Amino acid sequence: GNMSSRLFREVREKRSLAYEIRAESRQYHDTGAFVVSAGVAPGKTKEALSVILTELKRVKEKNVKENELKRTKEFLLGQLLLGLEDSSSYMLWLGSQQMTEGKIKTLEEIKSRINRVSREDIRRIATTLFQKNNLNLALIGPLKNKEEISSLLKI
Numbered sequence: 001g002n003m004s005s006r007l008f009r010e011v012r013e014k015r016s017l018a019y020e021i022r023a024e025s026r027q028y029h030d031t032g033a034f035v036v037s038a039g040v041a042p043g044k045t046k047e048a049l050s051v052i053l054t055e056l057k058r059v060k061e062k063n064v065k066e067n068e069l070k071r072t073k074e075f076l077l078g079q080l081l082l083g084l085e086d087s088s089s090y091m092l093w094l095g096s097q098q099m100t101e102g103k104i105k106t107l108e109e110i111k112s113r114i115n116r117v118s119r120e121d122i123r124r125i126a127t128t129l130f131q132k133n134n135l136n137l138a139l140i141g142p143l144k145n146k147e148e149i150s151s152l153l154k155i
Helices: 006-014 042-061 066-083 087-101 107-116 119-129 146-150
Strands: 020-027 032-039
Touching: 006 020, 006 032, 006 042, 032 042, 042 119, 042 146, 066 107, 066 119
Parallel strands: none
Antiparallel strands: 020 032
């Protein structure tokens, strides 16, 4: 979700394939989702999708670097703290925890859990999540060759 992320650097900065790109996780009561979204010109869809999937595959195959994990944790915690500065956002955060987990964790508990995440944890979760049978794709815009895009959906 930031300008130093792998996806941002590779897809936007290095290859100019998207103006906007982000990855986020979404938690629900009984399930969740890891979502990558990007604003891509129709002529660049195939290449952008290929680069995105390659980056996800890299996380499965090789541990992230320690400094990358540290930056990510700092970003997450910083975003969380900034988001909780306004009282309505704080109340939504509390309500979301209650609805999805049935209890409310303290900020210290969440910080502790984030800080305990290891490079091996990231790789293990990536290996579980990033599998061909788990992939879903939604495209908005013109698509001339559906089979060409479908053939890319392997990881």
